[in-house]
Amino acid sequence: MQNKWGIKKIAETLGFKLKKQGNMYDCKETLRHVMMALDGELTQAEEKAFLVHINQCSPCLEKYEIEKSFKKFLTEKLCRHHVPPQLIEQIKSRISGIAGS
Template sequence: MIKTITHLIHRLIGKKEHSYCCKNCINDLYLVLDGEAEQKQEEELLKHIEKCEPCFTRYQIEKSVKEVIKYKIQHKQVPPQLIHSIKEKINGII
């Protein structure tokens, strides 16, 4: 609640806004998205972003960037002769 009000006041007086409310949030946010957070940390962050607009937006952006990296980048096919040549070399080692 206080954070929302602070956010509104900052907006009114034109103070530079961060895309998150505090340093801890951004650190926790990465831990959660990377699957490194403890359960309690995760619950607290998710509860927090429900009420904090900058952190909510930031969370969504970071999540979508992570997702496009994971799912949109095409993988190159391994040349079959590479697999063949590795196996051949290994079998040839005495």
């Protein structure tokens, strides 16, 4: 019997299992992981499970895309407005002042 298990059969079974486990739990977990995924804080295994889920679940994919563009927007805005070149120079000279003494 076991010899008849091809990749297709295994994939089908895994897909079936994912659905049978209940989307509620998966979605909850996935949404919990969205921010972590964006911050690169997921382990490889978690990231893989996360990506598998958002590829199958459009509400979660949507949430991820929204958070991703929101984060990108914030990052770009913060970079542009909050670090003027003078401040960077000031910090640099302070650091080298500390390092030199």
